[in-house]
Amino acid sequence: MEQSQKTFEILEEAPVIELRDVNKYFGSLHVLQDINLSVKKGEVVVIIGPSGSGKSTLCRTINRLESIDSGEIIIDGVSMPDEGKKLAEIRSQVGMVFQSFNLFAHKTILDNVTIGPIDVLHKSRKEAQAEAMELLKRVGVESQASKVPAQLSGGQQQRVAIARSLAMHPKAILFDEPTSALDPEMIGEVLNVMTELAQDGMTMVVVTHEMNFARRVASRVIFMDGGKILEEGTPDEFFAHPKTQRAKDFLESIKRHES
Amino acid sequence: MNGVNTSIRDILYEEPGKKARRRIAIGTVISLLLLVVLVLMMIRRFYDSGQLDSKYWIFFTKSTTWKFLGKGLLGTVEVAFASGALAFLMGLFMMLGRISSFAVARIISRILIEFSRGVPTLLFIYFFFLAAPQFGLKLPAFWKISIPVALSAAGMVAEVLRSGVNAVPKGQTEAALSLGMRKNSVFFKIIFPQALRYVVPSMISELVIVLKDTTFAYVVNYADLMQNSRVLISNYDALLSVYLVAAVIYILINYILNQISVAITKHRNVAS
Numbered sequence: 001m002e003q004s005q006k007t008f009e010i011l012e013e014a015p016v017i018e019l020r021d022v023n024k025y026f027g028s029l030h031v032l033q034d035i036n037l038s039v040k041k042g043e044v045v046v047i048i049g050p051s052g053s054g055k056s057t058l059c060r061t062i063n064r065l066e067s068i069d070s071g072e073i074i075i076d077g078v079s080m081p082d083e084g085k086k087l088a089e090i091r092s093q094v095g096m097v098f099q100s101f102n103l104f105a106h107k108t109i110l111d112n113v114t115i116g117p118i119d120v121l122h123k124s125r126k127e128a129q130a131e132a133m134e135l136l137k138r139v140g141v142e143s144q145a146s147k148v149p150a151q152l153s154g155g156q157q158q159r160v161a162i163a164r165s166l167a168m169h170p171k172a173i174l175f176d177e178p179t180s181a182l183d184p185e186m187i188g189e190v191l192n193v194m195t196e197l198a199q200d201g202m203t204m205v206v207v208t209h210e211m212n213f214a215r216r217v218a219s220r221v222i223f224m225d226g227g228k229i230l231e232e233g234t235p236d237e238f239f240a241h242p243k244t245q246r247a248k249d250f251l252e253s254i255k256r257h258e259s
Numbered sequence: 260m261n262g263v264n265t266s267i268r269d270i271l272y273e274e275p276g277k278k279a280r281r282r283i284a285i286g287t288v289i290s291l292l293l294l295v296v297l298v299l300m301m302i303r304r305f306y307d308s309g310q311l312d313s314k315y316w317i318f319f320t321k322s323t324t325w326k327f328l329g330k331g332l333l334g335t336v337e338v339a340f341a342s343g344a345l346a347f348l349m350g351l352f353m354m355l356g357r358i359s360s361f362a363v364a365r366i367i368s369r370i371l372i373e374f375s376r377g378v379p380t381l382l383f384i385y386f387f388f389l390a391a392p393q394f395g396l397k398l399p400a401f402w403k404i405s406i407p408v409a410l411s412a413a414g415m416v417a418e419v420l421r422s423g424v425n426a427v428p429k430g431q432t433e434a435a436l437s438l439g440m441r442k443n444s445v446f447f448k449i450i451f452p453q454a455l456r457y458v459v460p461s462m463i464s465e466l467v468i469v470l471k472d473t474t475f476a477y478v479v480n481y482a483d484l485m486q487n488s489r490v491l492i493s494n495y496d497a498l499l500s501v502y503l504v505a506a507v508i509y510i511l512i513n514y515i516l517n518q519i520s521v522a523i524t525k526h527r528n529v530a531s
Contacts, residue, residue: 065433085441092439102430106453116438119448161434168438 014077016041016172016203017062017094022071024061031057033227035071039172044204046214046235049224050250058224059176059207063094076171092120095165095173099180101157103149103164109136110145113164121168128167135163139193155186159193172203179210211254215239223247305499315497319504324491331487332508338405338483339470345409346469347462349375350416357421368417375414380472383407388479400481408472412465419461423454456527463520467513484508 017039024032031054039045047055060066062073064080064087073080075094081087103112113132117123123131136142139159141152149157158178165173175194179187191213198204198217208214214221214235221238223231225246231238242248275283305311318324353375356368384407387398398406427450435445476483488505492498 063437065437088436088439088441090439091437094437096434096437098430098434100428100430102428102434104431104434104449104453106456115448116440119444120439164434164438 015039015074016043016076017205018074019058019062020072020074022058022061022068022073024057024066024068031227032061032068035229037222037229039203039205041203042201043219044198044202044206044217045220045222046218047205047207047222047224048209048211048214048250049230053224054227055207055224056176059174059205062174062205063091063096065096088120092116092168093171095168095170097158097161097165097173097175097178099177101149101154101161101181103157103160105149108146108148109141109152109160112149112160113167116164116168132163132167135166136160138166139163140189153186154182155189158182158186158190162190162193162197166197172205173197175204175206175208177207177209179208209254211239223250225250310499315495315500318491318495318497319500327487327491328484328504328508331482331484332512334476334481334483334487335470335473335485336512338401338408338473338476338481339466341401341405342408342412342469342473343466345405346412346416346465349409349413350420353413353417354420354424357417358424372414372417375410375412376418377414378411380408380411381475381478383410384475384478400476400479403479404473404476404481404483408469408475411472412469415465415468416462419458419465420454422461423456423458424450426457427453459523459527460520463516463523467516470513470516471509 015038017037019035019037022032022035023030035058037045037058047058049055057066061068062075064073064082067082075090078090080090103109104115107115110129110132113135114125114128117128117131118125133142133145136145139162141156141159141163144152144156144160149160152160161178162173178194179190182190187210191210194204194206194213195217206213206218216235218235221231221233221235222229223238223242223244223246230244231242231247238247239251242251302311353368353372356364357372359365359368384404387396387403387407391398431449431453432445435449440448473483474485477486477489480486484505488501491501495501
């Protein structure tokens, strides 16, 4: 009975991303405590919480930019190894967008988007470039293709970073505070691209302070504090009826800023 | 990156006011006068001691003199180029060892780097000139000067390259890793090209040092600018004039090298 139920679950909805009992320490600081999280195909999971809550660390452990001390991370049914070729292969299936863009400073915008497909997926330059131009058009920066990153605005750079991730045809994309380093007038253009991605069915994990984005786009909101997941629910549930006092305080302090 | 007129002075000091400007102007005039007096005194000394006599200078009107110096200059440039290239390669390997994840490679590289930086160039040259032949290692004069000069520069090159690698932001590595790139790819396609750009000015300074070290070529009897100058001196008994001309040539080459460095830096700043 239990066995058949398990099989059923796997057939029904094998999660794209799954974290099982993940623990991580920075020295004596227990930054991730027994994290269990599962993200289904097409889901947009938004992680919110005060700074130092471990939300960025959690996001970065998912493609092992941060190592973990115990537990397991499973990407599309495959457990993530510590190192080596297999790790690189799994990383190539999970896109990542950083707070500080991290575009390759010495490469043109076009080369930034093609380097992954050429170096990792071994596509031909011609094919990679054609696809990269499509993606740049999709995020609205195709006219900047021959420039270098420093010549672009922050918002443009972040949209290129999203295109660079998309070029790998990832199973999911992680966003680590993608708008935190942007001037206010550029936040919208990046959030718009992200919203379109979500509508197209991309699986996304987003660490952000943009509560309106969370309200509109998230399929699920996760509230973290002190290295723990304290609450998990639909945006309507979470924003209207936070269960924990920490979440109530957090939402209250944000409301004061937003009004 | 910033305004066109930003210089180190603008960063270090605030813009001078009226009084300060007058003080600077007075200081400039006085020091210029002192400089002129000093130069005149020097010329006077040379004149008095007969160094300005035409016999010390007349041979510079002969084309053979310049051909001879030109040959020396070519030798200097060849040795500097070979030493520079060699030093870069050796430095690159030392740096790769120094940042390797293998402890043994790190220790060996550190020892090599300290050795290279600590031993004077002349000692390396004596080794290849005097000691090495006794062990059956007989090299042409060109390599007897090029290899030691490169050896003594390699450690510094390694450290400069390493500082460049360290200056590349960590996010560049993370972005490359998250695309699924492998360690070597990340280093040689993302990190190292950027590191090189950071260190171009220091590398060219290093090349200037290499070029100056090539003057030791006379020790191994290799015909560089210095060696040929010495030949001229003994032929014409004209110490000051020849050394003066040689110095001017060295200054010119190094000035050109520095200008190249400035041009590259400027070009890069415009590009970003």
